[in-house]
Amino acid sequence: METVSFTQMKDGTKEEYLFLNKHEEAFAKGLPDRILHALKQLENTLSGYQVSRLEHSLQSATRAEADGADDELVVAALVHDLGDDLAPHNHAQFAAAILRPYVRPEVTWIINQHGLFQNVYYAHHLDGDPNERDYLKDHPWYQSCVDFCEKWDQASFDPDYPTKPLSHFEPLVRRIFTRPAFDPKYVGNQTMGKSAVDIAMSGQENA
Incomplete structure (x- = not known):
């Protein structure tokens, strides 16, 4: 079989979906390469700062590593602005969605909320509410995001900070993003939004 025969998903057979699942699995193995490529593209995005968005991402990860953060937080710091190109108005949620199948829920939550939490530093200059995040103060991961x-x-955003290059973080990217998707060992029992392909690839039978 080179391609499936159906033109509507509802008409697919088990054999065809098993065939497609193999392609999905093979494609997913290339995720670290695509993430590294996407990070490199941040070198040429969002001007006006003293550093590129790539340099900012690398510096964030370098600082996290220097502070003794665990691997999941370091890689989260590295990819937290990965959505700037394609999701400029909800880049935090974009990055959180990429991380979610591979890291603990706390890390996903931090990245999902970091755009809101960053408002405290500048929203008042743009007639916004810098304290909008306060409604989350009772959340158990509030301080982690702060x-x-x-x-x-x-x-x-410091051009003089001794920032480590992307090559330094490449092994970490490959290690985190080749984990089995939605493996309870890493993400607990997250199941919401998982497709049948997600379930098959994670080795779980029930969503």
């Missing part, structure tokens, strides 16, 4: 933004994100 720390992420204060120590690593908002501080990483």
